[in-house]
Amino acid sequence: MKNGNKHPQMLEGIEIRNLVTVEFPYGLPGFEWLKRFNIAEVKDNPLFSLLYSTDEPDISMIIMKCPVAETSEELYKLVRKEIKRYFGANGNGVDIYFVVRLEKGEKKLIANYSAPIVVCRDRMVGYQLILERDLSELICENSNVR
Amino acid sequence: MLVLTRKRNETIRIGSNIKVKVLEVSGSYVKIGIEAPLEIPVYREELYQKILEENRASLISRELDGQYLKEVISRKAG
Numbered sequence: 001m002k003n004g005n006k007h008p009q010m011l012e013g014i015e016i017r018n019l020v021t022v023e024f025p026y027g028l029p030g031f032e033w034l035k036r037f038n039i040a041e042v043k044d045n046p047l048f049s050l051l052y053s054t055d056e057p058d059i060s061m062i063i064m065k066c067p068v069a070e071t072s073e074e075l076y077k078l079v080r081k082e083i084k085r086y087f088g089a090n091g092n093g094v095d096i097y098f099v100v101r102l103e104k105g106e107k108k109l110i111a112n113y114s115a116p117i118v119v120c121r122d123r124m125v126g127y128q129l130i131l132e133r134d135l136s137e138l139i140c141e142n143s144n145v146r
Numbered sequence: 147m148l149v150l151t152r153k154r155n156e157t158i159r160i161g162s163n164i165k166v167k168v169l170e171v172s173g174s175y176v177k178i179g180i181e182a183p184l185e186i187p188v189y190r191e192e193l194y195q196k197i198l199e200e201n202r203a204s205l206i207s208r209e210l211d212g213q214y215l216k217e218v219i220s221r222k223a224g
Contacts (some may be wrong), residue, residue, distance in 0.1 A: 030198040
C-alpha cells in the first residue's frame with residue numbers, strides 16, 4: 001500500500017549526507033514487488049545507511065557498507081562471479097552492503113553476510129545476492145565490525 | 147503445478163532459453179543441471195526463503211525507539 005510519504009518516519013531528526021535512488025529489477029527477497037529503493041547515507045557515518053522503498057517508505061532497513069570492499073581481494077573473488085552475472089564487470093564501481101537487523105532487547109546488531117546487496121554506482125542498479133557461503137569469516141578476519 | 151516425468155539425462159525446457167536436466171538420481175536425491183541466462187537468478191528455495199525471512203525481520207519497526215535508532219546509525223566503524 002502506498003502512503004505517499006517521501007521518507008520513512010524514522011528518518012526524522014537524522015542528518016542525511018547523501019541520498020540516491022537505486023533500481024532493483026528483482027526487488028528484494030520478501031519485497032519482490034518493490035523495484036526502487038533510496039539509500040540514505042548518514043552524515044558523519046561512513047558505515048551505516050538506511051535503505052527504504054520509494055513507494056512504501058516504511059519498508060526500510062539499516063544497511064552496512066562492506067568494510068573491506070576496497071581491500072579484500074578474497075571477498076571480491078567470492079562475489080565477483082555474481083557481480084559479473086548482473087553487471088558484466090569485474091566489481092569495480094560496485095558497492096557492497098549488508099542488511100543489519102536490530103535486536104532491540106539486547107541492543108545488538110546482526111549483519112546478514114549471506115545476502116550482500118550490490119549496487120553499481122554508474123548505473124544505479126542493485127541486486128541482493130544469495131550466496132551459498134556465509135561471508136562472516138572473511139569479514140571478521142578483516143575488520144573490527146562483527 | 148505442472149508435473150513431468152523425466153529419466154536421467156533427460157531435459158525440460160522452460161521458455162526458449164532455460165533448460166533443466168536430470169543429471170543423476172540416487173535414492174531420494176536428484177542432481178539437476180540448469181542452463182539459464184546469466185541474468186536469471188537461480189537459488190535453492192530454502193536459501194531464498196531464509197533470506198526472505200531475514201529481510202522481513204530486518205525491517206525497522208514503527209515501534210522502535212527513535213532515539214535508539216539514532217544511536218545505532220550514529221555508530222562509527224570500530
